[in-house]
Amino acid sequence: MTAVLDRPTAPADSRPPRPRRPIRPILWLLPPLLIVLVVAVYPLIRVSLESTRGSGGFLGLDTWASVLGSQSFQSALWRTIAIAVTSTIGCLILGTFLAIVLAFVPFPGSAVVGRVIDTILALPSFLITLAFTFLYGTAGAVNALIGAVTGSTSPVLNFLYTPAGVIAAEITFFTPFVIRPLLAAFSLLPRQQLDVAASLGASPLRVLRSVILPEAWPALMAGGSLVLLLTLNEFGIVLFTGAKGVITLPVLIYTRGIVTFDLPGAAVIATVQVVLSLSLYIAYRVLFSRVTRGRQGTE
Amino acid sequence: MLLWSRRSRLTVLAVFAVVVLVVFIAPLATVVLAGLAGSWTGPLPSGLGLGRFGEALSGENLASLSVSLQTAFLAGGLALLLGTWAAIGAREVPEWLRRVTDAVFHLPIAVPSVAIGLGLLIAFNSRPLLLGGTRWIVILAHFVLVLAFAFSSVSAALDRLNPAYRQAAESLGAGSARVLFGVTLPLLLPALGAAAGLAIALSMGELGATIMVYPATWKTLPVTIFGLTDRGQAFQAAASTTVLLLVTLIALIALGRIRGRAALR
Numbered sequence: 144m145t146a147v148l149d150r151p152t153a154p155a156d157s158r159p160p161r162p163r164r165p166i167r168p169i170l171w172l173l174p175p176l177l178i179v180l181v182v183a184v185y186p187l188i189r190v191s192l193e194s195t196r197g198s199g200g201f202l203g204l205d206t207w208a209s210v211l212g213s214q215s216f217q218s219a220l221w222r223t224i225a226i227a228v229t230s231t232i233g234c235l236i237l238g239t240f241l242a243i244v245l246a247f248v249p250f251p252g253s254a255v256v257g258r259v260i261d262t263i264l265a266l267p268s269f270l271i272t273l274a275f276t277f278l279y280g281t282a283g284a285v286n287a288l289i290g291a292v293t294g295s296t297s298p299v300l301n302f303l304y305t306p307a308g309v310i311a312a313e314i315t316f317f318t319p320f321v322i323r324p325l326l327a328a329f330s331l332l333p334r335q336q337l338d339v340a341a342s343l344g345a346s347p348l349r350v351l352r353s354v355i356l357p358e359a360w361p362a363l364m365a366g367g368s369l370v371l372l373l374t375l376n377e378f379g380i381v382l383f384t385g386a387k388g389v390i391t392l393p394v395l396i397y398t399r400g401i402v403t404f405d406l407p408g409a410a411v412i413a414t415v416q417v418v419l420s421l422s423l424y425i426a427y428r429v430l431f432s433r434v435t436r437g438r439q440g441t442e
Numbered sequence: 443m444l445l446w447s448r449r450s451r452l453t454v455l456a457v458f459a460v461v462v463l464v465v466f467i468a469p470l471a472t473v474v475l476a477g478l479a480g481s482w483t484g485p486l487p488s489g490l491g492l493g494r495f496g497e498a499l500s501g502e503n504l505a506s507l508s509v510s511l512q513t514a515f516l517a518g519g520l521a522l523l524l525g526t527w528a529a530i531g532a533r534e535v536p537e538w539l540r541r542v543t544d545a546v547f548h549l550p551i552a553v554p555s556v557a558i559g560l561g562l563l564i565a566f567n568s569r570p571l572l573l574g575g576t577r578w579i580v581i582l583a584h585f586v587l588v589l590a591f592a593f594s595s596v597s598a599a600l601d602r603l604n605p606a607y608r609q610a611a612e613s614l615g616a617g618s619a620r621v622l623f624g625v626t627l628p629l630l631l632p633a634l635g636a637a638a639g640l641a642i643a644l645s646m647g648e649l650g651a652t653i654m655v656y657p658a659t660w661k662t663l664p665v666t667i668f669g670l671t672d673r674g675q676a677f678q679a680a681a682s683t684t685v686l687l688l689v690t691l692i693a694l695i696a697l698g699r700i701r702g703r704a705a706l707r
Contacts, residue, residue: 190560
């Protein structure tokens with residue numbers, strides 16, 4: 144029986160000829176691929192190896208045990224997740240509102256507003272924190288304005304150096320990442336559907352709920368998971384806020400690694416963060432490919 | 443088309459205007475105003491003047507600006523070259539290898555830049571790959587981070603490219619080098635201009651990886667700005683940030699012009 148199965152069913156040269164020699168394109172791709180493996184993948188592998196260097200420089204898991212058990216790591220981990228989730232929800236609400244107005248309530252100058260929001264994507268994030276200190280800081284413009292109106296001398300707004308300040312800054316900075324995929328999804332929505340729904344007597348809220356939002360759902364999920372990833376990884380906003388009560392994992396990696404020069408400790412935190420971010424990124428990619436495939440299927 | 447009555451439209455647009463003003467315009471305007479301000483103790487800044495910009499364009503701040511520009515153009519240019527090469531190369535290989543390439547090139551987007559910086563610090567701090575303490579580790583860090591965006595935007599542009607042009611050239615007997623330089627790359631030019639602008643903007647504002655690896659002799663502008671705020675010189679930091687924004691915008695516009703000219707052809 145096996146002998147029969149093993150026998151080739153047809154002479155080798157009658158196989159259909161391959162359309163191209165596959166070896167040459169692979170050789171062409173090899174140099175950039177090797178460079179990226181050395182400069183991006185190899186360093187991350189070194190980070191996880193460094194984290195297993197125990198006290199005394201030998202292989203061991205005691206650095207892991209001491210870091211994972213430490214109060215500063217645990218509170219930073221939960222704070223990072225709480226800030227990221229809250230900021231993402233804020234971005235989704237704000238981004239949906241702005242995208243719906245930009246797409247469905249046309250007004251002169253909407254293109255300019257769209258371009259301003261796009262420009263934010265290319266700017267450094269610490270800019271927002273810097274602006275917030277002048278606007279909402281205890282000695283900032285808004286507090287001075289409130290003080291001038293009410294006559295009180297103590298600052299009314301005092302949220303800047305709390306997680307709420309970081310969340311406000313992250314919502315400002317990352318909302319454009321939700322708006323862009325939403326606008327792309329809305330542009331595929333046939334306008335007649337809205338007009339028909341409205342002419343049949345549906346209220347704007349009903350049109351929104353049963354025509355627009357079902358179409359926007361995949362884009363909303365993709366944008367939301369991208370923002371969740373970016374807020375988990377955000378560094379500049381938290382560093383510039385600089386308060387003790389807002390330290391997140393990326394800032395903890397920096398203070399552990401550079402300020403106190405504990406490289407194995409920093410490597411443990413970095414490994415945890417990389418695993419967290421990569422699993423989220425893989426989920427995002429799966430979701431995103433499903434969204435694009437679904438769109439191709441309907442076309 | 444969603445709101446049919448004039449009143450509800452005006453209400454929604456008013457809310458929209460307030461939100462855009464408070465959330466997006468106010469922070470940008472505040473930084474520029476604070477850079478111009480002599481002091482800001484009341485609701486509005488006072489003593490407006492260009493003095494802080496003189497400071498931002500001299501001494502250590504000017505040196506940082508120059509370092510940032512050199513880093514951005516060098517790292518961005520190299521990343522664009524390699525990213526384009528990989529994106530074009532990945533078209534022709536078997537599916538599994540294309541997926542691997544895609545995943546590996548996108549890796550720096552997915553992980554925090556601080557972790558990339560830490561990795562470079564550990565991996566390139568001993569022979570034969572000794573870069574620690576030199577400017578090259580900063581340039582390498584920016585190259586790694588920007589490469590992901592360059593690869594991703596060139597790949598997306600290749601997806602949108604009409605294959606008929608290439609196939610026509612091939613059917614007329616053009617060799618693969620001629621197709622690449624005569625058809626594919628010219629068609630990609632607008633996307634390359636946009637990718638270059640994005641690369642330079644991202645590199646100019648990069649902080650997380652830089653702060654992990656920079657030597658004292660190669661301080662980029664964001665690192666200097668962080669030093670200023672850390673020492674309590676917030677107004678000077680605002681002036682330097684404004685300079686950073688202006689230079690970034692000029693670079694974006696200049697590279698946008700490349701796109702405009704290519705579109706005319």
